[in-house]
Amino acid sequence: MSDTTRPNSWDARAKQNSFFGFTDLPSIEARGTTVLTHGEGPYVFDTQGRRYLDANSGLWNMIAGFDDPGLIKAAQDQYARFPGYHAFFGRISDQAVMLSETLVEVSPFESGKVFYTNSGSEANDTMVKMLWFMHASEGRPNARKIITRVNAYHGVTAVSASMTGKPYNSVFGLPMPGFLHLTCPHYWREGQSGESEADFLARLVAELEELIANEGADTIAGFFAEPVQGAGGVIPPVEGYFDAILPVLRTHNIPIIADEVITGFGRTGSVWGCESYGFVPDAIISSKALTAGYFPMGAVILGPDLSDRLQRATDIIEEFPHGFTASGHPVGCAIALASIDLVLNGGLLENVQRLIPRFETGLARLAQHDHIGEWRGRGLMGALEAVRDKSSKTPFESELSVSERIANTCGDHGLLCRPLGQSIVLCPPFIMTDAQMDEMFDKLSAALDQVFADVA
Numbered sequence: 266m267s268d269t270t271r272p273n274s275w276d277a278r279a280k281q282n283s284f285f286g287f288t289d290l291p292s293i294e295a296r297g298t299t300v301l302t303h304g305e306g307p308y309v310f311d312t313q314g315r316r317y318l319d320a321n322s323g324l325w326n327m328i329a330g331f332d333d334p335g336l337i338k339a340a341q342d343q344y345a346r347f348p349g350y351h352a353f354f355g356r357i358s359d360q361a362v363m364l365s366e367t368l369v370e371v372s373p374f375e376s377g378k379v380f381y382t383n384s385g386s387e388a389n390d391t392m393v394k395m396l397w398f399m400h401a402s403e404g405r406p407n408a409r410k411i412i413t414r415v416n417a418y419h420g421v422t423a424v425s426a427s428m429t430g431k432p433y434n435s436v437f438g439l440p441m442p443g444f445l446h447l448t449c450p451h452y453w454r455e456g457q458s459g460e461s462e463a464d465f466l467a468r469l470v471a472e473l474e475e476l477i478a479n480e481g482a483d484t485i486a487g488f489f490a491e492p493v494q495g496a497g498g499v500i501p502p503v504e505g506y507f508d509a510i511l512p513v514l515r516t517h518n519i520p521i522i523a524d525e526v527i528t529g530f531g532r533t534g535s536v537w538g539c540e541s542y543g544f545v546p547d548a549i550i551s552s553k554a555l556t557a558g559y560f561p562m563g564a565v566i567l568g569p570d571l572s573d574r575l576q577r578a579t580d581i582i583e584e585f586p587h588g589f590t591a592s593g594h595p596v597g598c599a600i601a602l603a604s605i606d607l608v609l610n611g612g613l614l615e616n617v618q619r620l621i622p623r624f625e626t627g628l629a630r631l632a633q634h635d636h637i638g639e640w641r642g643r644g645l646m647g648a649l650e651a652v653r654d655k656s657s658k659t660p661f662e663s664e665l666s667v668s669e670r671i672a673n674t675c676g677d678h679g680l681l682c683r684p685l686g687q688s689i690v691l692c693p694p695f696i697m698t699d700a701q702m703d704e705m706f707d708k709l710s711a712a713l714d715q716v717f718a719d720v721a
Contacts, residue, residue: 275300275312289669289684296673304331307694307701309681320675320682320691320705325495325527325646326558328695329607336559336603343599352381352593361593364601371536371605373545374568378575381564381593385526385552386420388563389489392522392550393424394587395565395575396486402578409443410480412473412488412519416449416497419489419524428489431497445480447472449494450502453639453650454658462503470509482517487547492538492643495527498688499648501641507544520547520571526563530554530605531614531695533644534621541643547571557604560597613695617645620697627706628691636661636717645695648688649713653721660687665720674712680705 272278276297285293300312307330308316322328329336343360350358365379380395382388393411400408411428413419419428427440430449434440448469449455456465477485492507494500514521523546528538531554535541539549548571552563567575579585591597608614621644628647632640638652651668653661661667668684675682675689683690693705 289666291666292669292673299676306330306332307697315679317676317679317681318701318705318708320680320693320709322692322694323558324553325532325692326553326556328531328554328613329557329559329604330694330696333557333559333607335607335611336557336600339599339603340559340596343596347595349591350593350595351588351590353588357593358595358598360595360598360602364593364598367602367605368551368564368566371609372549372566372568373537373540374566376569376572377567378572379564379566381562381589381598382552383561383589383591384420384563385524385550386422386425386563387589388526388550388552388565389419389425389428389524390422391587392489392548392565393428393486395567395571395585396520398585399571399574399578400486402581403574405483407484408486410445410485411443412445412447412476412485414447414449414490414494416451416494416500417446417489417491417524418494418496419491445476447476449497449500450506451494451500452503453641463505466503466505466509469503469506470513473510473513477513477517477519482519485517485519487520487522488514489522489524489550491524491526492528492542493533493646495646495692496685498650498685499642499646499690499692501643502542507539507542511544522546522548522550524550526550526552527646527692528644531608531617531644532646532692534618535644536609536614538643554608555604556597556600557607559604560594560600562594562597562601608695616697617695620645620699620702623699623702624691624693627702631706631710631713634713634717636721637713642691646690646692648685648690650688651717652687661720667716667720670716670720671709671712674715675709678708678712680708680712682709 272281279298279300301309303310309319310316368379369377382391413428415430417430419425426434427444430446452462452465523539525538529551533541539546547568549566556562628640637649638655638658639650641648653659668687671689672682672684
C-alpha cells in the first residue's frame, strides 16, 4: 500500500487490514478500535496516551501484569541462548524437560507425562485425539463421543469448538456429530421453579446417567469440564457437583478431563481449580497463566492411568502421530518455569488469596443494584449478571446490548472489562493492590449507574 492510500489514524489503519474475532462490530463502527502500545503493571496504554486498568488480565492470562521484569528476563536470556526448537524425533530442549518435571510435580498426580501445544484450544483438541487413539488401540474404536456442558468453552478449533456449548458455533455448522452437551450447572439460571439446589444437582446427575445409558458407555471417550465455566460467564458449578458426577463417570470408566486453561495456576485461589473443588481428574488442560500470557503455550498434563494407556497405544504403532512445530518451544518453556515460580514462590498465589475477600465484597456490593440479578465467582474471577427485573430474573432485551454498553462505558472511565451475554466479567491480574481493586469497582459502579439510567 502506498503512502497516499494508507489511512492516517491508528483506528483507520486497524480497520483497514485487521479482521477482528469475538468483537461486537457495531461498537467498532460507532466507537472505533482501541490500539494499545504498552503496559505498566495492571494498566495498558493506547495510542492516544489513555491509561486503562485491565480487569480482564488481557484475556484471563496476564496474571503478572504487562511488564514483569523476571518474565521478560527469562524470555531474553532464553532467546539469546536457544531461540527455538521443536519436540519431534526424540529431540527436546532442556527447558521443556524441566518444565515437564515441574508440571507433573505441581499437579495433583503422583506421576504423569506432558504434551505441549501452542494454545488451550490445541491442547483440548490434542486430548480428544489422544482419547480416540487410546480407546481404538484398546479395542474400543466406537468410544469417540465427548461429553461437555452447555455454556462450556473449550476452544476454537473444529474439535474444541464442537466441545464448546455456545450457540454461536452453529454458524460454522458445529458441533460435529458425537459431541454431547449436558445442562449448564448454573442453579440461579437453570434451576426450575420450586427446585432446591439439592434437587437441581440430583437432576443433573440423573441427566448424566440417562445420557450414558442412552448413548452407551462403550461409545463415550471422555467427559471434559472446566472447574468454573469461564467464557460461559464465570459460572461455578452447583454445590457438590463434582462429588456427585465423579462416581458416575468412574462406574462407567469414563475419563474426566479438567480444562484448567483459565482456572489453573491460582485463579480460583488454589493452584488448580480441581483442587478448589476437591477432585482429581485423569488429565489437566493448561494454558493462559502457564506462561502468564508472555508466550503462547498450552499443555496436556496426563495422570498416571492415561499416561500408561497412551504409552501402550504408542508402543503398538511405535509413535504418536501428532504434534506442532512449536511444541515445547524453549523460550515458552523458560517463561513458563519463571511464571510458575512467580505464582508458587514469588507471592502471586498468596496475593490472590489475600485479595479474594475484598473482591467478593466488591461484587456483592454492586449486586445490590436493582438491575444486577446475581453476582457469582470463585477466587479472583467473578461476574455480575444484568437483569431488567430482579425478582423474575428477566433479562434486558437483547437489542439493547446492555453488557456491551457497560463495557464500553467502563472503557470511557479507564477500565477494561468483558461483556459475556448479559454479564460483565472481571478477572483481574494477580498483582492487584487494594487501591487498584477499589479503583476497579468504583469505575465499574459509575458505569453501571450511567448505563442503567439510560436503559431502565
